[in-house]
Structure formats: C-alpha cells, structure tokens
Amino acid sequence: MAAAALRPAILRRIRLSPSPSLPFAASAAAASHPHALVRWLARPMSSHDAHLTREEVVDRVLDVLKSHPKVDPSKVTPEAHFEKDLGLDSLDTVEVVMAIEEEFKLEIPDKEADKIDSLPLAIEYVANHPMAG
C-alpha cells in the first residue's frame, strides 16, 4: 500500500532518459559507419573528460598552503619543504595534507600521506592522481 503511494512520488523526481544508453547507440551507429566504432573505442576511458593541468594543480596547492594560518604566504614556492622552509611541525604537515585532500576531493592512504613532506611531492602526488578533481 505504502509502496504504491511511494511509486508515483519517486517517479516524479526521477527523470528517465528516453534515448538508449551510449554503447547501444554507438554499436548501432557502427553497423552503418565503421569509423564511429573506432572513435567510440578510442574514447577516453575515464569518467572525467578533463584532467587537471599541472599549472592548475600547482596553483591550487599553493593556495591551500598560503591559506594555512601558520604559513607566511610570501615564503610559499613550488619548491618549498614544509618543515625546513615553511617552519611547520609534523602535526601541521598532516593538517596541510588533509587540507590538500579536501581541496582535491581525494583520500590519500596513510603510507603515501606519510611521505608527503614538501610541496614538490604534494604537487607530484596530486598531478598523478587519476581522481583528483
């Protein structure tokens, strides 16, 4: 009874696409145009169309560092070391890594996170991460 009442309520909020999903459309198109299949097979396999560019990663990591209350923004360069150049301690370093995680919507595993102690390493990690967004 409740399910019957719920059904129209749910259906009103969900919009189902009337067109068939992409693989079917592509294979149907491939029957008439062989090039379409080639193009479909060569498509990027990731769900992200555009990966971050390295410049963007550098800019955003630098912004994260500059917004940290203990960091002097003028000292932040892409080559800086967290502890030696920026004067952060080990807890601050973890804090910065967590801030970078939040900025790029990542979850950096402990083993990797322990190794990140300078800006070049952080930039390298984020730039090479396929899910960084």
Next chain:
Amino acid sequence: MAFTMRAVKVPPNSASLEEARHRVFDFFKQACRSIPTVMEIYNLDDVVTPSQLRSTIAKEIRKNQNVTNPKVIDMLLFKGTEELNNIVEHAKQRHHVIGQYVIGQEGLVHELGSKDQGSSDFLKKFYTSNYF
C-alpha cells in the same frame, strides 16, 4: 553510556612513544575526515569553515604536546576518540559543538570596543571563563 562503549574500541597499549605518536596522527586524520559529516549534521556552514575546524582540532592536540608517556597519550587518545564519536553520532547539540570548537577559548565576548572600557576586570574575566 553503553552506546558509547560499543562505539569506542580500546586498542592495545602503544609499545613505544613512536607508536603512540603515530596513533595521534591517525586520530587527527580520522577527525579531519569526519569534518564534512560534522558540518552537515550540526549545520555549521554559516559559522565556521572546514579549515578552521581542522586548526581547532590541531590546537586541541597541541595542548598536550609535552606529554611523553605513551600510556598517557593512549588515554588522551581514548578520550579524543570518545569525543569524536559522540560528535559524529549526534550525541551533542549544535550549541555544544559551537561553544567548544567554534567560539572555543575566546569566550562569548569578542570585540572589546568602547562599550567594554568601563566594565571591571572581574566582569571581563567572568565573561571569558564561564562559557561552556
């Protein structure tokens, strides 16, 4: 109480200071990762930012930075974990979280402008120390 006991598992004691230290960082990470949930549960978006909360957690940890006994660190970690679980399980109300972690040590009185010049030292201390 039973609710809390179920949620908080007691790990074996840390064998060394290094291990205890590592556990502190793990706890800090765990706390940082639950910040988005906490912001959502307690509706904190308009009063605080995630980075401010992160700094507050770091500050709370830093209060005990001179502790070198691994057993004491374990005990503090247990208390921290319990507190974190209480917050994440919504065992607190919004004003608890705001009072402890957003307004924090600064107390209720923020600006000490011209209107506060006349009030006595006693009153100022009273305002800053009696808010929990």
